Amino acid sequence: MRRANPAEVMPFPWEVLFEGTEEDYEQGNPEMFWGMRYTPARILNPEKDITDYVLEQAQPSDMLFCLHHRLLHAHKKERPEIEKLVRVTAKDRFTLLGTACNLTNGKSCDPLGDDLLKYLYKASHNMLHFACHCKENRRGDKLLISFIQDEEITENGLVLELETYKFLLRQGKFLCQPLVFLNACQSAGGVDELRRTFNLPNVFIQHSAAAVIATACPVPDMFAAAFAKVFYEFFLRGQVVKDEITGEKFVKMMTIGEALRATRCYFLKEYNNPLGLAYGVYSPAHYRMNYLPYTISLELKI
Known part of the structure; x- marks a missing residue:
């Protein structure tokens, strides 16, 4: 099972709020959930003005993929599917955390994560x-x-x-202000003061991550892998839509909030699965890719 942390002040899954009538509730109308109609975003650092957040991610894409070897679906499904989505042009990069990352400069790697955090701060991902x-x-x-x-x-x-405590010990900033997707297992913010105010989304934002996606409740490993793949399909490739007047199809590029909501709706429509409501944006929802002028195929395969 996977879960990631709730917000700093109010650890509440706003996506599951139901604003319909009693009749809507009795009929089980899923479109009345906030998460299917909107993308509530959590601002974890109130001292930081929303206009100071990064608006766009520069191309080419450069993803660092971190997995645990015992998560079968992360290894067999999540990793290869996302790699195909990231590698659009010859300049795009996809790196699996390991020897290719040069964490230690030839020395033995620190299992407590200090080498990893030093690497993340200076890396180009x-x-x-x-x-x-x-x-x-x-x-x-x-x-x-x-x-x-x-x-x-x-x-x-x-x-x-890689623990939240390490961010206090080793101060620094992410060089490329990355998008962080915490599709991680068994990570909950809790109601205690420490984990409500000092959680993973918070420390990533404090150290210059541009945007963070995390979950608020347990998510099965198989669903987590599938959900991440569809999200990147929307965020990196966009969504095919039809012009209501001309009938012509075109690709609409999406912000992180739009892509996340579209992914929730996809799993609800195709599989009658509302678990996408567990995923939330822990940063402003306007973050998007800064696309290069290459041709984007209309044949999106989700």
Whole structure:
């Protein structure tokens, strides 16, 4: 199961608020849920003006994909499907966390995550995707990420820990202000003061992440992998729509909020599955890709 952290002040899943009438409720009309009609965004750093957030992500795409080797669907489905979506042009990059990242400059890797955080601060990645485990402890939450040796997935691979506490010890800023997708397992904000105010989305935003997606309740591994793939389909490739007047089809590019809501609606419509309401934006919802002038195919396959 996967879950990621709620917001700083009010750990409440606004997406599940139901604003319909009693009749709508009795009929189970899913369109009355906020998350199917809007994209409520959480501003975790009230001291930061919303206009100071990054508006667009520069091309080319450069994703760092972090997984835990025991999550079968993350390895077999999530990783290859998302890699195909990221690699649109010859300049786009997709990197699996491991030896290709040069975390240690030839030295042994620190399993407590200090080397990883140093690497993340200086790396050129503009997207960080975490498909891994997350556990809570007395100092906050920590992500458990496998360090992949030469693209090989082994049963007893080295697992790195990236915890909220490390962000306090090693101050810094993300060089490329990335989009962070916390599709992580068993990571909940909780109601205690520490984990309500010092959670993963918060520390990523405080250290210059441009946008964060996380979940507010447990999500099955299979669904998490499928949901992430469809989200990137919308966010990186857009949505095919038809002009109401001419009837011509064109690709509409989407903000992070629009892509997230479209993904929720997709799973509700196609599979009658409302679990996409668990995913929320923990930053302004206007963030989007700054697209290069290449031709985008209308044949989107979700």
